[in-house]
Amino acid sequence: MTQASSRSDAVSASLPVSTLGLTALTAAAPISWGTTYLVTTEFLPPGYPLMSGVIRALPAGLILLAITRKLPHGKWLWRSLLLGTLNIGALFALLFVAAYRLPGGIAAILVAVLPLFVAGLAFLLLNVKPTRWLLGWGLVGVVGVGLIVLRGRLSFDLLGILAGIAAAGVMAGGIVLTKRWGRPEGAGAATIAGWQLTAGGLVLVPLALAFEGLPPGLDLRALGGYAWLSLVGALLSFMVWFHGIGKLPVVAASFLALLSPAVAAILGWLFLDESLTPWQGVGVLLALTAIAAAQLSPDVVRNLVRTPATAKGE
Secondary structure: OOHHHHHHHHHHHHOOHHHHHHHHHHHHHHHHHOOHHHHHHHHOOOOOHHHHHHHHHHHHHHHHHHHHOOOOOOHHHHHHHHHHHHHHHHHHHHHHHHHHHOHHHHHHHHHOOHHHHHHHHHHHHHOOOOOHHHHHHHHHHHHHHHHHHOOOOOOOOHHHHHHHHHHHHHHHHHHHHHHHHOOOOOOOHHHHHHHHHHHHHHHHHHHHHHHOOOOOOOOHHHHHHHHHHHHHHHHHHHHHHHHHHHHOOHHHHHHHHHHHHHHHHHHHHHHOOOOOOHHHHHHHHHHHHHHHHHOOOHHHHHHHHHHHHHHHHO
16 A cells, blocks of 8 residues: 555545535635735725725625525524624724725734634533634634734734634634524525625625715726625625535634635735745645644544555555
């Protein structure tokens, strides 16, 4: 038996192929969110982050409502409003405040504490005890994202820091409550995504109109950017995300969100002529390692380490 096949057997024995496939599919959502920076800076009119959030979320939600033809009722009326506010509306608004008040990517570092917040809320609401393994890799993920986004002289703004921490908090709350409440009978991921995107978009509408107003006449470039963010970055991605969150271990799944800043940095390097320093490369590697390790148990990793030695003795 070769060393490569031994490692493969060790992983497959502990992680079903279906779980690996589901994890890979769910990862597509934060990967698509990682394109937001590139699309926003290169395609959209500047100065309209909240209205861009409305255009991103509300049409996608209405399309899904039209396709599924299901509206929330009973307790799912307020649940959908709350989850849509946490996962979409409040998250977009808080990220906007943090991004504008915190230079140097500090906002991304604060949001990177998401897995740690999820671990705490999962313990309180789901009775899922956090392990030292996941907490340790959560800290590694924060360090990795920090190396990716931190550049130059640092400055701190209290309101921006609070907004960044709150953004991680509301997203963590949305993830854990989505896991706790599940779905009503007969409602699939498309239905849940439609309810939440619509609710989140409606929550953003008064804020966007009050602080920004409508963007000027949009050219084909801007329309294409909005179409990407709405159809791929919202409609498809949130269907995939809610489907994965409902089936995967909640804390491990939250690590997948670290893919967003890693993808944003790589795209900036590839398409925007942004330099990727050696330390940023280390940060990407650390973030990806934390994501991968969080999907495995310590026993699986020990098996992977021991397998080569066993293979040599055969």
